[in-house]
Amino acid sequence: MPKHPVFACEACGQQASQWAGRCSGCGAWGEIRERAPERERRRGRSQTVVPLVDPAATDPARLPTGLSDLDRVLGGGLVPGSVLLLAGPPGIGKSTLLLQWLAAMAASGRPGLLVSGEESRAQVAARARRIEVDADAVSFAPGRDLHAVLAAARAERPAVLAVDSIQALRDPEATTQPGGVAQVRGCVDALVELAKTDDITVVVSGHVTKDGDLAGPRALEHAVDVVLTFEGDPRSGLRIVSGGKNRFGAEGETAWFEMGPAGLAPIDPAGLLCSGERHPGAAVALPLAGRRALAVEVQALVGGDDGPSRRQVTGLDLRRFQQVAAVLERSIGLPLGRSELYGAVGGGIKVDDPAGDLAVAAALASAATGQAPPEAAAFVGEIALTGQVRPAPAMEQRIAAARAAGCSVLFGPERAGPLDGLQLVTVGHISEAVGWALSPAGTVPRRRAS
Ligand code: TYD
Ligand code: MG
Numbered sequence: 229m230p231k232h233p234v235f236a237c238e239a240c241g242q243q244a245s246q247w248a249g250r251c252s253g254c255g256a257w258g259e260i261r262e263r264a265p266e267r268e269r270r271r272g273r274s275q276t277v278v279p280l281v282d283p284a285a286t287d288p289a290r291l292p293t294g295l296s297d298l299d300r301v302l303g304g305g306l307v308p309g310s311v312l313l314l315a316g317p318p319g320i321g322k323s324t325l326l327l328q329w330l331a332a333m334a335a336s337g338r339p340g341l342l343v344s345g346e347e348s349r350a351q352v353a354a355r356a357r358r359i360e361v362d363a364d365a366v367s368f369a370p371g372r373d374l375h376a377v378l379a380a381a382r383a384e385r386p387a388v389l390a391v392d393s394i395q396a397l398r399d400p401e402a403t404t405q406p407g408g409v410a411q412v413r414g415c416v417d418a419l420v421e422l423a424k425t426d427d428i429t430v431v432v433s434g435h436v437t438k439d440g441d442l443a444g445p446r447a448l449e450h451a452v453d454v455v456l457t458f459e460g461d462p463r464s465g466l467r468i469v470s471g472g473k474n475r476f477g478a479e480g481e482t483a484w485f486e487m488g489p490a491g492l493a494p495i496d497p498a499g500l501l502c503s504g505e506r507h508p509g510a511a512v513a514l515p516l517a518g519r520r521a522l523a524v525e526v527q528a529l530v531g532g533d534d535g536p537s538r539r540q541v542t543g544l545d546l547r548r549f550q551q552v553a554a555v556l557e558r559s560i561g562l563p564l565g566r567s568e569l570y571g572a573v574g575g576g577i578k579v580d581d582p583a584g585d586l587a588v589a590a591a592l593a594s595a596a597t598g599q600a601p602p603e604a605a606a607f608v609g610e611i612a613l614t615g616q617v618r619p620a621p622a623m624e625q626r627i628a629a630a631r632a633a634g635c636s637v638l639f640g641p642e643r644a645g646p647l648d649g650l651q652l653v654t655v656g657h658i659s660e661a662v663g664w665a666l667s668p669a670g671t672v673p674r675r676r677a678s
Contacts, residue, residue, distance in 0.1 A: 236263050239409040241450045254447065256409055291387065291429065294332025297484070297494050301469060302454065303477015306388065310476065311416075311423045312431040313394075313448055314469075316458030321467055322433040323347065324491050325458070326390045327356060327363065329431070334365035338387035341380065343371030345396025359491035374399040374415050378422055386428065391419065393433040394448065409447050416451045449473060460487075461576020467492060468577065470517070482517045497522050502574075502633050509595035512606040512635060513587030514626035515579045521625040523606060523633030524573055526584065528591035531568030543573030544588065545580050552588045552611055559615040559658045560666065562596050582610040583620035586639060586661050593665035602664055605653075606630040608640040615658040617641050 235244040242253030290305030330340040356363040404410040453475040460467040467485040485492040502525040587607035609617035655661040
């Protein structure tokens, strides 16, 4: 008989087959406990067993958030009694989104309760006035004491309870350290209990650090039904809310907003991230963001070769970038090996889709030769170490994004599917995608590979 783990870390949920003082998953001390179901089974208690599928049950009705892009990310709105986590770095716009969300729900007759442990009623009201949302039907309570929040929610019975933020919430009765992983997790568990027993939808904001940590090692994601990730470049106004874990819908959908003087305004990202102008060192990629694709400008810069051969990227995967540069050098003899190489994506977004490789190659070849890619061209395909270009999934969405961004030529692998008017330049090997950089009309590479 395999030995089943009968212990689990109360902070992060990691299971263990034996007790330990320190969790090997999250490093918390004194959080390993014997799992209750095992204990109960040994005591011989029985649970009520019911059929998995209740024939009388119907799919729960969804509550619209009043923000249609957010509803799409959630898979059609909020599931009543679910718990959502809105995770993002400080200053990204979590409090603003929660306020607009609750105001929009209140406007459609579903008043919510906003509890804030970070801002006073006057501060939240001032923000509502500044961004001109009608928050008259939104209730407010201080959000520092867990038990006061639970009592307020049970008395008020709001359509949605927004807790801003989970890190600001404290459980005065707990013996765990305030703000520590175990207490934050305990507060989330109490909110999950509230949601399930009182059928109140709860949305909790949580600050993540630069490394993506959320109050310790992702301790909260286990406990909630839906994780919404709020990203963007704090310097630009662009903000993206994406659906991560979702028990009730598709993952990976994205909602795009612009943070301006009037708060968060929805925007259509198609074509937003590429200027449509031709520049040496810039090429259009068509990465997937959820089920749709975006046209995004990838930029590259080839610096001098007399210093350390530095490689630096913003918004791109460094290892893929280095690999593409190496394949490019080997395949067409561009002498990149000892040069400083920089890669970037505009707008503070990340491109981690492997099919972005070909645009990275095009941007690098273009930067190295000073020859801009052909007019209105986009590039799609994953590059293998051999230089072969592999087909990319979801070509239909990518082609739609290219059309929306005003592209008319697509450098990509075969089997691209219906082209919707785009001209396809079929690329089986990386060298076939960057011929324009080396063409007689272009500048000759500065240095030839020896
Ligand atoms: P906020 O919602 O407080 O972020 P978080 O709760 O995630 O920490 O928003 C923070 C930033 O957004 C702040 O730097 C100011 C900016 N902002 C605007 O640009 N316009 C606005 O209308 C509002 C309300 C905020
Ligand atoms: Mg805030």
